Amino acid sequence: xxxxxxIAIVNLTTGQIDIKPITLEMRKQFLGGRGMAAxxxxxxxxxxxxxxxxxxxxxFSAGILSxxxxxxxxxxxxxxxxxxxxxxxxxxxxxxxxxxxHYAGFENICVVGKASKPVYLFVNDGEVKxxxxxxxxxxxVTEAQWAVREELGDRDVMCAVSGPAGEKLVRYANxxxxxxxxxxxxxGGCTMGSKNLKMVAARGTMDxxxxxxxxxxxxxxxxxxxxxxxxxxxxxxxxxxxxIWGATNSWGGIRTNNFQYNQLLYCxxxxxxxxxxxxxxxxxxxxxxxxxxxxxxxxxxKYKIPDTPLARKWGLVGKxxxxxxxxxxxxxxxxxxxxxxDTLLMGNHLVDQxxxxxxxxxxxxxxxxxxYEAGILTSKDTDGLDLRFGNDDAVIxxxxxxxxxxxxxxxxxxxxxxxxxxxxxxxxxxxxxxxxGMSNLHSDERATPAxxxxxxxxxxxxxxxxxxxxxxxxxxxxxxxxxxxxxxxxYEGPLSSDHTEYxxxxxxxVWHENCYMAVDCLGICKYHxxxxxxxxxxxxxxxxxxxxxTGLEMSPKDIxxxxxxxNMVERLFNLREGMKKDDPYKGEVLAxxxxxxxCRRGAPDVIGKKIDREKFVEMRGLFYxxxxxxxxxxxxxxxxKKYGLENLDKxxxxx
Amino acid sequence: MQQPKVLMINHEKCTxxxxxxxxxxxxxEGVANPSKARIKxxxxxxxxxxxPMSCRQCVDAPCMNVCPVKAISRDEADARVxxxxxxxxxxxSCVAVCPFGAMNFNKTERKVYKCDLCDGDxxxxxxxxxxxVDFVDPTKEALSKKRDAAQKIxxxxxxxxxxxxSQL
Ligand code: SF4
Ligand code: SF4
Ligand code: SF4
Numbered sequence: 001x002x003x004x005x006x007i008a009i010v011n012l013t014t015g016q017i018d019i020k021p022i023t024l025e026m027r028k029q030f031l032g033g034r035g036m037a038a039x040x041x042x043x044x045x046x047x048x049x050x051x052x053x054x055x056x057x058x059x060f061s062a063g064i065l066s067x068x069x070x071x072x073x074x075x076x077x078x079x080x081x082x083x084x085x086x087x088x089x090x091x092x093x094x095x096x097x098x099x100x101x102h103y104a105g106f107e108n109i110c111v112v113g114k115a116s117k118p119v120y121l122f123v124n125d126g127e128v129k130x131x132x133x134x135x136x137x138x139x140x141v142t143e144a145q146w147a148v149r150e151e152l153g154d155r156d157v158m159c160a161v162s163g164p165a166g167e168k169l170v171r172y173a174n175x176x177x178x179x180x181x182x183x184x185x186x187x188g189g190c191t192m193g194s195k196n197l198k199m200v201a202a203r204g205t206m207d208x209x210x211x212x213x214x215x216x217x218x219x220x221x222x223x224x225x226x227x228x229x230x231x232x233x234x235x236x237x238x239x240x241x242x243x244i245w246g247a248t249n250s251w252g253g254i255r256t257n258n259f260q261y262n263q264l265l266y267c268x269x270x271x272x273x274x275x276x277x278x279x280x281x282x283x284x285x286x287x288x289x290x291x292x293x294x295x296x297x298x299x300x301x302k303y304k305i306p307d308t309p310l311a312r313k314w315g316l317v318g319k320x321x322x323x324x325x326x327x328x329x330x331x332x333x334x335x336x337x338x339x340x341x342d343t344l345l346m347g348n349h350l351v352d353q354x355x356x357x358x359x360x361x362x363x364x365x366x367x368x369x370x371x372y373e374a375g376i377l378t379s380k381d382t383d384g385l386d387l388r389f390g391n392d393d394a395v396i397x398x399x400x401x402x403x404x405x406x407x408x409x410x411x412x413x414x415x416x417x418x419x420x421x422x423x424x425x426x427x428x429x430x431x432x433x434x435x436x437g438m439s440n441l442h443s444d445e446r447a448t449p450a451x452x453x454x455x456x457x458x459x460x461x462x463x464x465x466x467x468x469x470x471x472x473x474x475x476x477x478x479x480x481x482x483x484x485x486x487x488x489x490x491y492e493g494p495l496s497s498d499h500t501e502y503x504x505x506x507x508x509x510v511w512h513e514n515c516y517m518a519v520d521c522l523g524i525c526k527y528h529x530x531x532x533x534x535x536x537x538x539x540x541x542x543x544x545x546x547x548x549x550t551g552l553e554m555s556p557k558d559i560x561x562x563x564x565x566x567n568m569v570e571r572l573f574n575l576r577e578g579m580k581k582d583d584p585y586k587g588e589v590l591a592x593x594x595x596x597x598x599c600r601r602g603a604p605d606v607i608g609k610k611i612d613r614e615k616f617v618e619m620r621g622l623f624y625x626x627x628x629x630x631x632x633x634x635x636x637x638x639x640x641k642k643y644g645l646e647n648l649d650k651x652x653x654x655x
Numbered sequence: 656m657q658q659p660k661v662l663m664i665n666h667e668k669c670t671x672x673x674x675x676x677x678x679x680x681x682x683x684e685g686v687a688n689p690s691k692a693r694i695k696x697x698x699x700x701x702x703x704x705x706x707p708m709s710c711r712q713c714v715d716a717p718c719m720n721v722c723p724v725k726a727i728s729r730d731e732a733d734a735r736v737x738x739x740x741x742x743x744x745x746x747x748s749c750v751a752v753c754p755f756g757a758m759n760f761n762k763t764e765r766k767v768y769k770c771d772l773c774d775g776d777x778x779x780x781x782x783x784x785x786x787x788v789d790f791v792d793p794t795k796e797a798l799s800k801k802r803d804a805a806q807k808i809x810x811x812x813x814x815x816x817x818x819x820x821s822q823l
Contacts, residue, residue: 068687069677096673103688142701155698179700207686217681221782228784283703287785290703291672296784298670302703320702 001209002068002550003027005107007036007655008128009044010121012195013054013113017128020655022107027552029644031559032064032107034090034520035566037079040110041088042573043653051083051187052169052194054114060101060160060175060200061108063523064552067099067208067293069220070545071227072525074099074293076160076177078188082460084171084360084416085437087574087586089186090460093160094292095177097202098523100158104204115196120148123202133198140164140353141176148201157203163355165403166193170414172360176352180300180322181292184357185438185460211551219548223528223537224296230533236299237289241326242272248443252602254330255444257337257389258363258370259433259593262444263601264334269341275324278341279303290322297527305349308342314396316346324348330442331362336369337389346396354403363439364413364420365398367432376426383407418585433591436461436579440591446599447609448472450505453619456588457509459570465526467513471534472499480534485511488539488556500605502615506622514563518542521562564627565643568635572648581633588620588633659734661793662770662777664707669787671698671705675779682778683768693759693770694779694788707788709779710757710770712736718749718758718769735772743767 009018022036030036037059049055058080065073076098082089101107105126118133135151136144141163149157159177166173166189173189174182183189192198210216227233235243248254249264256264268274279288282304291298300322311317324332324344332347333339351358371377372387379386385394401410412420418437421429433440438461445452450469458466471484481495485507495504512530515538519529522542530536537545539556546552546559554562579586590611598610624631628639640646673696676689684691694709712729713719716736719727726742727749729735738749745765750758758769772790780790 067677069674069681103690146701205688205690207684207688207691209686210681213681213685217678217778220678224782224784285667287668287670289670290705291670293672294674294677295670295672296674298672298785322703 002211003064003552005062005102006105007040007108007110008106008123009110009112010128010130011113012111012115012119012130012197015130017130019128022655026654027064028554028558029562030566031521031562032066033061033075033523034077034079034092034517035562036108036521037061037077037090038566038569038573040108040655041079041081042569042648044110044112045081047576049081051081051086051089051191054112054195056081056191056194057110057112058188058191058195058197059108059110062098062101062106064107064521065545065549066107066523067102068210068549069216069294070522070524070549071220071223072292072295072297072528073523075520075523075525076101076183077520078160078175078183078186080186080188080191081577083169083187083190083194085461085586087436087461087577087579088459088570089188089191090570091174091183091186091188092465092520093175093177093181093183094295094525095158095181096293097158097160097177097181099293100156100202100204102204102208103206104202105206106202109200111195111197114194118196118198120197120199120201122152123200123204125204125206136198137167138164141355142179142353144198145178148199152201152203154203157201159199159201161199161355162189162192162197163353165354165356166190168403168405168414169193170356170403170405171416171419172357173355174357176355179320180348180352182352182358184327184359185463189355210549212548216545216548219544223541223545226535226537226541227528228296230535232533233297233527236527237297239272239276240289240299240301240323242275242324242329244326245270245329246272249334252599252606253444253447254334255433255440255442256334258335258366258431259591259597260370261601262446262599262606264337264339267333267339269339270329270333270344274341275303276301278306282306292525295525297525299527303345305345306342310340310392310396311342311346313393314346316349319349321345321349321352323352325358327359327441328362331358332395334442335362335366336395337366338392338395339390340392343392343395347399350396350399350403354399356403359441360416360439361399361402361413362442363433364417365395365402367417367439368398368409368413370431371424371428374427374431376424376428377409382409430592433593434462435590436586436588438462444599446594446611447602447606448499449502449611449615449619450499450508452590452594452611453505453616453623454509454512456590456616456620457623459567459574465516467509467516468531469505469508469512471530472497472508474534475499476534484530484534484538488560500609502612502619506619507626509623510626513567514560515539517563517566518559521566522546561643565645567627568639568643568645569648571629571633571635572645575634590616658792658794659732660790661712661734662709662772662780663789663791664709665787665789666704666706668785669696669705669707670785671696671700674782675707675788678778678782682773691759691761693757693768695756707779708755708757709788710736711755712770712772717752717754721748721752723748733772733775736769737771738767738769740766
């Protein structure tokens with residue numbers, strides 16, 4: 001049957017491997033993916049532990065539908081106590097790993113302890129083995145994957161791998177799979193490094209028995225049509241995520257020069273159409289897109305790095321990669337104030353190879369640039385590097401220095417913003433753009449209160465994928481919004497289709513938080529949801545797809561409840577690890593500059609905008625209320641009971 | 656006379672998503688398991704090159720010719736080469752001899768299996784949005800291949816002329 005995949009709990013200190021079934025009760029509580037990961041992390045990491053100690057856990061969790069036909073179901077959540085923030089660390093990647101893990105008979109791999117020497121896990125047809133990783137250690141993300149396939153003699157092995165940045169314990173090192181699929185946030189790669197774990201390699205030939213195969217195929221066909229008929233996905237399928245860049249930048253929503261401006265000027269070279277053109281030219285083909293498992297959106301452009309003086313200097317001419325994503329545009333161009341295509345493509349390639357969060361590293365380098373221009377950092381601190389905004393070469397140099405920790409500043413930035421600000425001192429913290437200790441995405445939310453609220457409340461800190469009510473920006477008629485936001489749970493409160501408004505936004509953030517949690521549990525990609533378009537699949541569709549594939553009967557409301565429960569577990573984890581509502585380091589607040597510095601560029605409805613402090617606090621209060629939390633953001637006894645979490649601390653693990 | 660259609664593969668369009676493998680296995684076996692698919696996408700991920708491989712339903716089929724028990728036959732009407740599961744003895748001679756690696760072996764049944772064109776409605780074609788696998792009239796395939804090849808030669812010639820000119 002479809003739901004016979006297992007959990008492996010691996011202790012690298014003792015070498016013990018426990019293989020356990022996932023009970024139907026657990027399924028109904030958490031479905032799979034991120035929900036299961038949250039539960040496993042809560043139960044398997046030691047409260048208050050040092051994230052880099054053996055007491056931390058790292059969980060690789062495939063979605064419940066991974067490897068099944070429901071369009072783009074191969075998403076894996078990697079969850080750990082974040083070495084950067086000390087709170088929840090979680091990221092989600094696509095590619096082919098989750099599907100292969102399922103074909104290998106497993107859904108979740110939970111790793112605790114620490115190996116005495118480098119190892120990797122080989123998950124194959126119902127078995128998990130701890131293998132010697134001597135020959136993989138030190139290898140880049142792609143080299144390591146290539147080498148393990150050679151070693152195992154199988155080209156279809158799929159890996160969740162930590163790169164050289166993870167080995168060096170860069171606190172925002174991530175887990176990667178394939179060429180460019182990044183579990184960008186959460187520091188999973190760093191925790192892996194601390195455990196001497198290079199990768200989880202999966203290969204499987206076991207059947208997933210589809211409950212209703214013909215219906216599943218027919219539904220899938222409809223599903224695909226629904227997804228690909230949305231204009232937004234057609235654009236995504238030709239230009240990739242950079243397509244958002246053009247609109248957002250011209251409107252004034254791109255944070256530039258750390259946070260000084262909100263629009264990058266003279267940046268034709270990195271506009272989506274130009275990237276697309278280069279992608280086609282360098283691949284020598286009319287069709288230049290790549291896709292994750294079973295995905296019809298195919299949002300990743302293939303490219304080779306052009307022959308430019310900078311690329312020659314760094315020895316990267318002609319290197320193959322995929323992307324670059326919207327996030328890389330911001331990290332290596334918007335934030336550091338660079339405008340060249342080669343910088344973007346090289347930056348993107350380097351973070352893919354080192355295995356490091358592009359958003360975090362780009363933000364921190366840009367932060368250091370502002371400190372340099374403000375005189376807080378001097379050329380003595382930068383080893384002579386001229387760290388001014390717009391210095392492309394310095395950006396590339398700093399990526400290397402951070403990932404290798406081979407200069408003073410590189411080493412300091414590898415520790416993350418808050419720790420670095422303690423080392424650098426002076427006013428440096430004031431310039432740091434973070435929430436809960438995580439650097440913000442390069443977009444600027446001062447004109448969009450809903451998005452700003454989501455940043456402050458996201459369980460993994462400053463975030464654009466936990467809840468992003470981005471359909472706000474389409475100015476949908478209120479009755480269309482009401483249809484979306486009143487299902488599967490009725491909502492009668494106010495709504496506003498004006499993105500600069502504060503009205504109704506708390507509910508939108510709640511709704512999207514549950515929507516994205518649902519797909520993260522199912523294993524479906526966010527581009528196949530209401531993330532970007534009102535007509536895309538929703539709770540009703542997921543209930544059906546779940547039934548046809550797995551036979552599990554759950555109503556849309558049941559799925560919503562799973563989301564609520566899983567979000568609550570994430571919150572409980574954060575509270576356990578020291579989150580306090582108004583704490584500037586670990587709290588649910590925005591960086592001060594959101595409240596104090598108005599936007600200087602962009603469209604008339606953007607210029608002059610900043611976040612209103614009082615209204616922000618009011619929105620946060622409403623959000624807490626809708627979620628069944630008290631005024632400090634702590635779940636009430638009543639809501640814990642409602643979701644069966646009242647004994648989470650006391651009861652033994654249910655798996 | 657109407658020519659029976661053939662699977663045509665244009666690997667340049669393939670995004671490497673492997674949906675064709677997935678639906679093929681579900682359609683034939685009721686299970687999601689790409690290792691049981693009749694189509695396989697060969698991938699050189701580090702170069703961005705993906706080539707879907709499936710049975711060509713060869714006219715002079717090596718698999719059929721080599722089969723010692725005549726389990727493999729060719730239906731002229733729909734141009735399909737098929738394996739009679741009752742006759743197959745699992746000797747795998749056909750697997751070894753197929754130039755495209757299109758004959759597969761089922762470890763549990765201990766028999767071979769191959770693409771059967773899904774009885775005229777190839778699921779891989781139905782589910783590939785890119786039409787990287789397509790189901791077309793063979794003469795059309797030849798014609799479009801011819802055009803592509805001519806285009807490539809023409810392009811190469813142009814580049815060569817430009818190169819020569821720049822050296823003069
Ligand atoms: S479904 Fe189409 S695009 Fe996807 S792998 Fe198969 S042939 Fe390629
Ligand atoms: S299995 Fe191989 S040899 Fe036989 S018809 Fe198909 S492609 Fe030709
Ligand atoms: S035509 Fe049918 S049997 Fe042949 S490869 Fe495609 S899906 Fe599989």
